[in-house]
Amino acid sequence: MAVAEGDPDTSAPAAGAGGAAGAERSGGAEQAEHAADADDAENIALRIEELILGARRQYTPFQAARAAGVPMDLASRFWRAMGFPDIGPAKALTESDVLALRRLAGLVEAGLLSESMAIQVARSTGQTTARLADWQIDSFLEGLTEPPEPGMTRSEVTYPLVELLLPELEEFLIYVWRRQLAAASGRVVQAQDDAEMVDRRLAVGFADLVGFTRLTRRLEEEQLGELVEAFETTAADQVAARGGRLIKTLGDEVLFAVDDPGTAADIGLRLVETLGDDPMMPELRVGIAFGTVTTRMGDVFGNTVNLASRLTSIAPKDMVLVDGAMREELTAAGLAPHSEKAADSDEGRAAAYRFALQPLYQRPVRGLGIVEPWLLTRRG
Incomplete structure (x- = not known):
């Protein structure tokens, strides 16, 4: 509505209207500035996209x-x-x-x-x-x-x-x-045949940080990110250095696979030992199972993987659990005795054993039947 310049009845509103108009102009200028900034950012993004x-x-x-x-x-x-x-x-x-x-x-x-x-x-x-x-x-x-x-x-x-x-x-x-x-x-x-590349016999291991969910509530985001990065970096280095393959990382958990059971046992123990030396790192649980694994798109699947995951969930803190098949592979290769009693009876042979295996209580695991876990440690 137009306002007459000399109308006293509308002079005050005119001043208010002027203020509102000024605010509108100010708001409009601010919006225009934001729009210009957005256009500049979009232009830069397009230039970077074209460059890449x-x-x-x-x-x-x-x-x-x-x-x-x-x-x-x-x-x-x-x-x-x-x-x-x-x-x-x-x-x-x-x-x-x-x-x-x-x-x-x-x-x-x-x-x-x-x-x-x-x-x-x-x-x-x-x-x-x-x-x-x-x-x-x-x-x-x-x-x-x-x-x-x-x-x-x-x-x-x-x-x-x-x-x-x-x-x-x-x-x-x-x-x-x-x-x-x-x-x-x-x-x-x-590989001996094509089927071996699809369904292979591997040692599969999980390493899991204990109490990670509680840490997410206690630590700042930056601290949590640094912790996860340190864990993943250390795990990746330990797995790769010994010829294993890091299949994937899940923040507080890593999954690795190894052709040789003895190497897998060494990796599991070294993860516990290395991360245990870091006072800022939570305790670790490791579970390793040996058996047939289906490989697809760089990932691994099957009951062996599921069993390794279950062993990890029941492992004591800073300990490594293995399944019966893994234990059989280690003993057959002469890397661990069938029992500590047998090792003690043959002192000459005992020095050649790298690992010790202690049976734990059998327990039912959903979908996998009765499982007998073995506690894996180093001898000496």
């Missing part, structure tokens, strides 16, 4: 599938398997996405991979690299991109840093992947 992908956005999903010569349904399945959400009709895909679709579909067309296997390749690669990327951003780049000078924004630091690091990290990733591929290929060559 080496291409700009130019395709909708349908256009990318058509350019790659791949049915839209299959392209969507590949995309989701890699861990990415549906993006609708937006132009969000690049030439690199088209090339990736073309390569994967080409392997199927050439008969080198079945369609289901190609989906598994996309899924396993996506899951592995997603975790790696999250770790690098959260724990690595986040610290490095802290503005070095007052007044600088994180965005101003991030682009040149990514530009410098990207080729080096890419080369290192390819190197590690090739190393891991060579090791996995060696295991395939050494």
Whole structure:
């Protein structure tokens, strides 16, 4: 409503209206500033994306599938398997996405991979690299991109840093992947038959931090993160150094697998010994079982895995429990005596034993029947 300049009845409201208008202008200016900041951040994000992908956005999903010569349904399945959400009709895909679709579909067309296997390749690669990327951003780049000078924004630091690091990290990733591929290929060559690569006899172990749930309530988030990182790092080092394979980490728990039972026993005990020397680390429980394991996409499944998990849950603090099959493997290999009485009766042989095994009470375990755990320790 228009207001007459000399109207006394409306002069006061006019002043109030002016104040409100000023507030509106101030609020509008603030909103505009926020919008400008958001636009700047989005522009920086797009520039970083183009830098990393080496291409700009130019395709909708349908256009990318058509350019790659791949049915839209299959392209969507590949995309989701890699861990990415549906993006609708937006132009969000690049030439690199088209090339990736073309390569994967080409392997199927050439008969080198079945369609289901190609989906598994996309899924396993996506899951592995997603975790790696999250770790690098959260724990690595986040610290490095802290503005070095007052007044600088994180965005101003991030682009040149990514530009410098990207080729080096890419080369290192390819190197590690090739190393891991060579090791996995060696295991395939050494396997006696194809079935052995799917259903293998392995020692499977879990290591679990005691009282972790209570710690989550007591420690600050940063302290908890440092604790988990220290645990995972120590466990990974101990497993890898002795030729085991770290299958996965679950924050307060790690799962590892080893071909040789003696090596698995040594890893379990070294985890307890090493982490026990750290006064900031909670107690540890370790359970190891030996038997047939199904391997799939880098993970392990089956009753042996379930048994190792159950043994871990009932293990005393800072102790290692093994199952009867693991005990049989250790005694058959001459690494542990059948009984301490037998070891004492043959003093010459006793010096060759590396481990001692003490039977504990048998107990029923849901889904696994009666289990007889054995307490594993070092001799001497």
